[in-house]
Amino acid sequence: MKHETKIKYLLILYVFYCAIIIGQSWDEGYYHKIGKINLDYLLSFGLLENDFYSKYRFSTLYWSFSSLMSQLFPKSFQIEAYHLINATFGLLAIFGLYKITRIILNKEIAKISALILFFIPFFFGHLAINSKDTILAFSHVWIIYYLLKYINKSNNLNRRIYTILKLSVLCAIGTGIQLLFLGSMVPILILFLINIVFFKKKSLKIVFLDIFLFLIFFYSILILFWVDTHNNIILQPINFFLKSLTIDAGWPFNLVNGNYFSSVEVPYGYILINYFYKLPEFVVFLYLISIPVIIVNLKKLELLFNNFKIIITFILFSLFYPTIVLIFIHYAIYDGVRLFIWSMPYLAIIPAITIFLIYQSRFILSKLAQITLLFLFLFHIFNFLSITPYHYTYLNYFAGPKNERYKRFENDYWSTSIKELILSSNLQDKKINFYTCGINSEIAKIYMKLKYGRSELTGLDKAKYIVMTNRTIFSDKEKKISNCYDEFSFKNVHEVKRNGVVLSSIGKIK
Secondary structure, three states, X not given: OOHHHHHHHHHHHHHHHHHHHOOOOOOHHHXXXXXXXXXXXXXOOOOOOOOOOOHHHOOOHHHHHHHHHHOXXXXXXXXXXXXXXXXXHHHHXXXXXXXXHHHHOOHHHHHXXXXXXXXXXXXXXXXXXXXXXXXXXXXXXXXXXXXXXXXXXXXXXXXXXXXHXXXXXXXXXXHXXXXXXXXXXXXXXXXXXXXXXXXXXXXXXXXXXXXXXXXXXXXXXXXXXXXXXXXXXXXXXXXXXXXXXXXXOOOOEEEEOOEXXXXXXXXXXXXXXXXXXXXXXXXXXXXXXXXXXXXXXXHHHHHHOOOHHHHHHHHHHHHHHHHHHHHXXXXXXXXXXXXXXXXXXXXXXXXXXHHHHXXXXXXXXXXXXXXHHHHHHHHHHHHHHHOOOOHHHOOOHHHOOHHHHHHOEOOOOOOOOHHHHHHOOOOOOOOEEEEEEOOXXXXXXXXXXXXXXXXXXXXXXXXXXXXXXXXXXXXXOOOEEEXXXXXXXXXXXXXXXXXXXXXXXXXXXX
16 A cells, blocks of 8 residues: 555544544534434425524524434434534545646645645534535535536536536535525636636527526535425525524624734634634745745746636635625634635645645755744644644734733634543542533533533533633623633643643632
8 A cells, every 4th residue: 555545544544533532513403403404304305394593594404414324323323323424525625626726726735625625624623513614625625626527628518517517515514504605606707707718618599508507506415405395495595595684693792812802803814813823834934935836936827827827816715705704704613613614725825836836946045944834834744633632722923922822813713622532631529510601501511411411511600610612792790701610710621731731720719
């Protein structure tokens, strides 16, 4: 077996290992229930129908599929089963990036970009536990891949219909999870139409016929799994879409580089700030040197790759598009860059091009860049492994002293470390009365019962212990946004720490 294949399998095994050992994330149970309810409805042909809060917001193709697949596992391993299913689609998103980059650039850059994406912690950390945003990334990259296939090989009718069907399913998956998902496709759609009409000079009659077929397939698949629209498949989707635009879903507060904000009033540079402090140091370094490296090698790149300037423009526009949207649309943003994971794969392409160029160059500066890159990459691998399995909590060296990082950004906003925190604790009380902050109380109750048996979630006035992360909250004491660690007076009795940062804590209330 080649070394490259061995490494590939080791990386996949590492993903699955993290998926199994990590705890249940904040709202996983909610989406598992939605998937099960919709699956029961579909398999009973509409006879079994249960109401569920906010179900109208989702067409649950993916969650129904996950629910079906999870039944292949024992009931006691349902959470792990869902994690493995999510992780598989996350890995397929990385493979999708490889396929795209291989088409628009070459095989070498494609391999490098896939490897870089794998080691971006805030992408990797969501693969198993995030049944929403990771699947959007999966849908996004494979939509682009099949659009490229359509552009390059769209003469055969049967092949076109098969490609259109795949695109319809992928768009239905993404839109079902987030009704605004198609908005993320705007830059791709514009470039697609320009390419088809002006460069490929395809027949407009055929293009419009294919778009019409896509709309029929897409809408049919979307509606099939959107149970709450079945009483009126024309008007209800419109009503539900408009209703979803008026809801501020998600966490109401944000902590951005030491400053607290409402989730609907984040700074315009929100995404770029998060990138700077949450990307690996070697990726930040590659972006810093990418401009001079690409400019110096621009003619070479134009000779190697057709339409290179268009390719680099598309990549840059895909990266800046979320920031552009934030400037014009007030949208609730929280949990770092979690809501923009669909754009994460394209972060890896420019660094991959830069690596490709500096390792082909014989200049002394390129040799220095290679040595620096190797050092930074090994440094990152050490940090990457040391935070297993809570990779999404990663902050790079620029985030300052480790013991102060909880004041810069929220760390364990998914509260997945609660499983390790509670199960590894050793509280001596016969009965544990506890309060929670910044975590899902129901999940804490599950792990407390599993560990101690006699435990009870109570109000703060009756609790002896508090279980928490550094989640942002509105402080009753200071009448402003704060975080759980700073809000309460407690003696720390147990904690989960990674890379010097306390992710979650059990405190004895003073």
